[in-house]
Amino acid sequence: MSTQGAPERESLPWLAPGPFDGTVASQVEYARAIGEALAGTARVWLGAHKCPELIGALECGKPRESACAGCTCARSNAGVREPDPSEIALVVPTSGSTGTPKSVAHSVQSLKASIHATAYEFGSHGAWMLFLPPTHIAGIQVIARASVASTLLGLDDHDGLPGALTPLVDLSGHFDATVLTGALERWDARVRSDEALADLPLYTSFVPTQLERIVSAAEAGDAEIARALSRFEAILVGGAATAPALLDRARKLGARIVTTYGSSETAGGCVYNGLPLQGVELKVNDEDQLMMTGPSIALGYIYETGAFTNVDGNDADTRRRFFSTPELAATRLLRTSDLARLTRDEATGLTRLTVLGRADDVIISGGRKIVPQALERTLADTGEFREALVVPVESNEWGEQAVALTVPRVEGTMPTQTWTADLQTQLTVATALTEAGFARHEIPRAILTTGALPHLESGKVDRKAAAELAREALLNIEAFDYAKSLGTRFSDGGHHELEFGGPGEEENE
Incomplete structure (x- = not known):
């Protein structure tokens, strides 16, 4: 050549x-x-x-x-x-x-x-x-x-x-x-x-x-x-x-x-x-x-x-x-x-x-700028997460909404799916960001818990893949909540009762 x-x-x-x-x-x-x-x-x-x-x-x-x-x-x-x-x-x-x-x-x-x-x-x-x-x-x-x-x-x-x-x-x-x-x-x-x-x-x-x-x-x-x-x-x-x-x-x-x-x-x-x-x-x-x-x-x-x-x-x-x-x-x-x-x-x-963050990572939500890396540093400082990432997800109301993906710092079994974070995690995130002086519009509108974040071959977090993970998770959670409100689900086999019990939820008696 x-x-x-x-x-x-x-x-x-x-x-x-x-x-x-x-x-x-x-x-x-x-x-x-x-x-x-x-x-x-x-x-x-x-x-x-x-x-x-x-x-x-x-x-x-x-x-x-x-x-x-x-x-x-x-x-x-x-x-x-x-x-x-x-x-x-x-x-x-x-x-x-x-x-x-x-x-x-x-x-x-x-x-x-x-x-x-x-x-x-x-x-x-x-x-x-x-x-x-x-x-x-x-x-x-x-x-x-x-x-x-x-x-x-x-x-x-x-x-x-x-x-x-x-x-x-x-x-x-x-x-x-x-x-x-x-x-x-x-x-x-x-x-x-x-x-x-x-x-x-x-x-x-x-x-x-x-x-x-x-x-x-x-x-x-x-x-x-x-x-x-x-x-x-x-x-x-x-x-x-x-x-x-x-x-x-x-x-x-x-x-x-x-x-x-x-x-x-x-x-x-x-x-x-x-x-x-x-x-x-x-x-x-x-x-x-x-x-x-x-x-x-x-x-x-x-x-x-x-x-x-x-x-x-x-x-x-x-x-x-x-x-x-x-x-x-x-x-x-x-x-x-x-x-x-x-x-x-x-x-x-x-x-x-x-x-402070990447110019091309800035999230525009409701016409206001959010620098995700600034939020991530504060979440990392809590000591509660192995990893924490803030990504944009398309929103009909806000144009983009900031979504936090958190990997809990726990021993033993990790989440196998991406779910809405439990109340304690949501309070940890909201309290840490508020005390750090972030404005209300900068607080992520959704906080998710997952087992691992996607990474590139170089070892860096794959922000594009993480944003797609968050988007799909929100869609699945929305569908899950809708089905739960009906108490039923549909499949190719017909009409069945649906059992619920996502992470942090009590089983139905």
């Missing part, structure tokens, strides 16, 4: 690892491909669609749907050079948590800028333990950091993989604390046989759901798991907002937690514990949208047509995703989809970031 670009790059092969299944063999395939991309011997395609035959600027008279590059919209970005296909080393997908995933192109330089910024923040490069799928940027960077560390520290390869990448463990099954302890046992065995690894700091990365499972297991009295958490010099936690209560619980167990903010477009986390990494500059526009610049920002997006552009789409709202501003001269700046607040940190004098 060839691409437009510098002749010396055209001969580099595209590597496209097979579907990721979590097995060690699958992880090895991805790790070796990522290593080749960093070494400059191949390019890796992990994009959201099939790799196009040709990649480059498309000449056309006017913008076209999801296909314009090098024409009207690209030339409008005065001062920002168009992306060069010859610089592409890795193409990764966006998470797709709120929309259609896109394919983001990175150079070796942008990837390494992120890697070195992390090492600078931690004080050194080190060994990395993989618990995230290497199909998305967070998991990719675990492997990439280990690869760069191995080269800089002169570590020998181990089983054909970077020496600073700890022994891989099977991730194809359910993730729990035993996966963590098993991985550490294998790492300890290797350290005993290789003195060069003895003083190497150990790092890893989790999504909040993984951290919650490990912390809960440790709190249940397993001292080995608590010791395992404390083994890491730093544990990156990102991909979604992490409840402050969970962070506190983890830190009480000795875990050195670092919250991260970033995206596929920034080569992963570029803000740690609310503070930007070296070289990263943050700004907020008049609409409270976060904008950032820095050396780890991607080259641009690649579309199915092969169009390679430093803008996202062609319409007026999205075509200036990457653009220049007078105060930043010709430096590219990424306009994110997140609403944010920036404050000056008194201790360091640095800019501290608080993410």
